[in-house]
Amino acid sequence: MSQTAVAIPDVEIPPIPVAELAPWAGFVFLIAAIVLFFISADQGAVSIPSGNAIHEWVHDGRHLLGFPCH
Numbered sequence: 001m002s003q004t005a006v007a008i009p010d011v012e013i014p015p016i017p018v019a020e021l022a023p024w025a026g027f028v029f030l031i032a033a034i035v036l037f038f039i040s041a042d043q044g045a046v047s048i049p050s051g052n053a054i055h056e057w058v059h060d061g062r063h064l065l066g067f068p069c070h
C-alpha cells in the first residue's frame with residue numbers, strides 16, 4: 001500500500017467589507033420582497049395589474065410556499 005502526498009495550495013479568501021456588501025444586500029432584499037409580493041399577495045388580497053396573468057404564472061409557486069389560493 002503506497003501513500004502519496006497531495007500538495008494543498010494555500011488559498012486565502014479576501015474579506016469583503018460590510019460597507020461594500022450593504023448596497024447589494026439591500027438590492028437583493030428589494031428584489032426578493034418584490035418577488036415575494038407577486039407570488040403571495042398580488043391578485044389575491046391586492047392586485048396591481050388587472051387580470052389574473054401574474055396569478056397564473058406564479059400559481060405553482062404559490063401552492064409550493066403554502067399561500068392560500070383557491
Ligand SMILES: [Zn+2]
Pocket residue numbers: 059063069070
Ligand atoms: Zn391555486
